[in-house]
Amino acid sequence: MAIKVIFVGPMGAGKTTAIRTISDFDPISTEAKNSDRASVDKAFTTVAMDYGELTLDSDRKLTLYGVPGQKHFDFIWPIVANGALGGALLLDCSRDDWQESLLYYVDSFRDLADTGSLVLALNRAADEDGVADSVIQLCEKIDLALPFFFTDPRNKDDVYLLLEALAINAELDSELYGDMH
Amino acid sequence: MSLVCDELRVTQMQSIKSYGFESLEREILAKQIRTISTRMHKSWQYDGEGKDGDIVLVKKPTQVATHTIQVYVGKQPIDQSLPFLESPVRMMQLISLLEQLTPSETSVIDSINNLITNSRHSQFVIPCKFGLVGFNTKDKKLSTKQRSLATFIKNLASEPGEQFSLKHAKSVPADCTWEFTASYRTVAWHLAKLQGLRKIKDLSQGQSIKLASWPRVTEWDPTPLNFKLATLVTRQFLPISQIARLCKTSEEEVVSFLHCCRACGITILQQQVKHPPANQPRHVVKDKESLGWLRNKIRTVFNYGH
Numbered sequence: 001m002a003i004k005v006i007f008v009g010p011m012g013a014g015k016t017t018a019i020r021t022i023s024d025f026d027p028i029s030t031e032a033k034n035s036d037r038a039s040v041d042k043a044f045t046t047v048a049m050d051y052g053e054l055t056l057d058s059d060r061k062l063t064l065y066g067v068p069g070q071k072h073f074d075f076i077w078p079i080v081a082n083g084a085l086g087g088a089l090l091l092d093c094s095r096d097d098w099q100e101s102l103l104y105y106v107d108s109f110r111d112l113a114d115t116g117s118l119v120l121a122l123n124r125a126a127d128e129d130g131v132a133d134s135v136i137q138l139c140e141k142i143d144l145a146l147p148f149f150f151t152d153p154r155n156k157d158d159v160y161l162l163l164e165a166l167a168i169n170a171e172l173d174s175e176l177y178g179d180m181h
Numbered sequence: 182m183s184l185v186c187d188e189l190r191v192t193q194m195q196s197i198k199s200y201g202f203e204s205l206e207r208e209i210l211a212k213q214i215r216t217i218s219t220r221m222h223k224s225w226q227y228d229g230e231g232k233d234g235d236i237v238l239v240k241k242p243t244q245v246a247t248h249t250i251q252v253y254v255g256k257q258p259i260d261q262s263l264p265f266l267e268s269p270v271r272m273m274q275l276i277s278l279l280e281q282l283t284p285s286e287t288s289v290i291d292s293i294n295n296l297i298t299n300s301r302h303s304q305f306v307i308p309c310k311f312g313l314v315g316f317n318t319k320d321k322k323l324s325t326k327q328r329s330l331a332t333f334i335k336n337l338a339s340e341p342g343e344q345f346s347l348k349h350a351k352s353v354p355a356d357c358t359w360e361f362t363a364s365y366r367t368v369a370w371h372l373a374k375l376q377g378l379r380k381i382k383d384l385s386q387g388q389s390i391k392l393a394s395w396p397r398v399t400e401w402d403p404t405p406l407n408f409k410l411a412t413l414v415t416r417q418f419l420p421i422s423q424i425a426r427l428c429k430t431s432e433e434e435v436v437s438f439l440h441c442c443r444a445c446g447i448t449i450l451q452q453q454v455k456h457p458p459a460n461q462p463r464h465v466v467k468d469k470e471s472l473g474w475l476r477n478k479i480r481t482v483f484n485y486g487h
Contacts, residue, residue, distance in 0.1 A: 001471050056474040116416035129321050129364070136394040140448075145415035147395050160479040161399065167475050168412045174469055175427055 001060045005166060006081055007050075008109060009090035010101045011069035014123045014153035016050050018090060019064045022159050023052025027066070049080060062163070077108060086117030086166035090153065093125040102138055106146070113144055116169040119162050120148035195225050198234030201241060206269065210238070213272045217279065225279065232256075236279075240268055252278065289337055290372050290444045292345035297321055297365045305350040306357070311336035315359055316350075323368050324359035333361060334371045366445045370401040373444035374437065389418035390439065393448035401445060406430055410438050418452045 007015040019027045028051040050066030067073070067080045081087060089105050091098045102120070112118040125131040128150050135148050147165050151158040197214055199207060207229065214227040228234055237253040250266040251258060266274055296307075297318055306313040314337070315324035327333040392415045398407040409428050413419065425432045439449055 003471055003475065054478065056471065056478050060471050060474050062475060062478075116412065132397060139394055145392050145394050147412065147415065148397075149399065163479050164408070164476065165412060167472050167479075168409055169416070171469065171472050172409070172413050172416075172427060174472070 002063045003060075004063045004065060004084040005163065006084045006087040007064065007066045007090060008077065008081075008087050008105055009069055009121075010092070010095075010105070013069065013090035013092045013101075014121075014151075015066040015069065015090050018088070018121070018151075018153035018159050018162075019050050019052040019066050021154055021156055022054055022163075023064055024055050025053065027052040027064070049076070071104075074108060081109060081112065084112070084117075085170050086119070087112050088119050088121045088159075088162040088166075090121045090123055090151070093122050093131050099134060099138060102135070103142065106142060106144065113146060115173070116147075117166060118146060119165045120146050121151035121153070121158075121162055122148055123151055123153060125150055195236065196228045196234040197225055197236045197238065198228050198231040200230060200232055200237055200239045202230065202238070206240075210270060213270060213275060217272065217276055238266065238270070289340060289342045289345060290369050292342040293323070293337075293365060293372075294369060294446070296345055296347065296350075297323075300347060300350075302347075302350065304353050306353050307345055307349050308351065309336070309340050309344060311339075313354075313357065314345075315353060315357070315362075321365050322362050323365050324362040326358075326360050328360050330361065330363060330367070330371060333363070334368065334375055337368065338372055338375050364400070366397070367401045369444040369446075370441045373441040374402070389420050389452045390414065390424075391416075391418045391450045391452070392442060393450055396442045396445060396447050402441070406434070407438065410435065414439075418450070 007018055009015055016027060016029060030049060049068065050064075052064040052066075054062040054064065056062060065080050065084075067077050087109055089102070089109070091101055091105075095101075106113050106118065109118055120135065122128075122131055122135070131150075132148070135146075139146050149158070149161055149165070151162065153159060197210075199210055202210065207227075211227040214225050218225045225236075231237075232239075232253075235254070237256075239251045239253060241249070241251060250268050250270065252266060266278065296316060300316070300318050303319045304315070304317050306315050312326050317324070325333045327336060392411070395415050396407075396411050398404075398411045406428060410424065410430075413424055413427060419427075421432050421435050425435045428435070443449055
């Protein structure tokens with residue numbers, strides 16, 4: 001039994017790091033030389049997907065997928081998202097365009113967002129209260145009350161908290177709608 | 182299905198009933214009280230004829246005039262020093278009377294919120310009975326010489342709300358050091374929690390509620406129940422009874438949670454009808470055992486206490 005969780009967000013937001021932090025093994029990555037260093041200054045970036053696993057017991061595991069952040073790879077997003085328990089949208093709040101990214105990615109994964117299966121992981125937020133107020137305003141604008149957490153993708157507890165939010169949401173789904181399926 | 186959403190007014194509703202009023206008089210009174218409720222800090226609601234309201238307006242002849250309305254607070258007639266109402270009821274007279282019956286309750290939460298958000302000074306202190314409270318309006322934090330949040334909250338709650346106004350503000354003493362600092366929303370949450378299970382009378386049966394934004398419960402009050410309530414109440418409209426059942430708690434706890442959210446500035450939405458559920462899941466993870474394993478494995482800040 002495998003439960004799929006996806007990590008989405010713009011390039012350089014910390015998706016690969018988050019998977020690496022909790023995966024049982026070093027994630028299998030498909031990285032290539034970054035051709036867009038003007039946007040994000042890192043040498044390599046994910047071009048197909050990252051993959052990691054978190055073993056729950058001998059029969060159960062969590063499979064962790066990181067989708068490529070660049071928008072020209074958006075055709076792959078619904079394929080990776082299919083059948084997922086939920087997703088974590090990582091955002092680098094030190095970037096000027098993080099709010100535009102939030103709206104763009106929430107719109108791209110609206111199916112997940114509408115069912116509470118998308119959580120926001122806010123990385124590198126210097127002014128947490130200010131960022132929180134902005135998130136609340138943005139979410140009210142798009143009529144969603146998305147769970148959001150200040151996350152350091154290198155911190156295991158921070159990444160686990162994202163999984164916890166998704167697990168609770170799935171349990172509530174199960175209790176709310178279990179009889180209907 | 183009605184999709185009209187209104188911000189829930191969590192102020193305490195007070196019931197007004199009339200006794201001996203004609204049908205037309207009741208209609209007029211109901212309109213007047215609706216209007217008054219929009220103007221006053223406390224919310225009033227006209228509940229028709231009867232003698233069991235918080236305020237009861239009894240129409241009967243007295244020595245003053247043949248059509249005087251005697252006013253009861255509960256089962257007690259009001260203090261004779263307050264004016265009687267005349268029949269027909271004049272709205273300004275009723276407002277004046279209600280204001281006198283309910284002296285303004287400036288809450289500590291509202292006052293602190295007002296100071297933090299509206300003050301032009303970035304740092305100042307307010308002297309209280311238990312010592313100085315430091316305000317940092319830039320970081321939106323409160324500081325105290327108390328050693329724990331629990332003691333701080335308990336002492337704050339015993340202060341009159343009026344104390345937390347700019348007229349009492351002073352400069353931070355040069356030698357001032359603090360023992361404890363917390364975000365003002367954390368303080369607001371715990372003050373609201375201490376106030377207990379405040380009734381929300383305008384949540385009628387069958388109404389569903391939803392939070393307009395995520396409450397940062399992992400910072401304000403990280404408990405498994407709060408996390409579960411926050412997850413459920415932010416995703417869709419549900420009646421309080423169903424929220425309580427799904428989260429395996431009491432309706433009073435749900436109301437208390439909502440009250441705390443409201444104190445932290447989270448808007449509560451309500452909807453009249455909620456059938457069928459608005460957001461169907463994309464899929465249902467039927468294997469609840471796997472979810473249990475997952476949560477057992479990850480053991481977050483809540484240390485798997487669910």
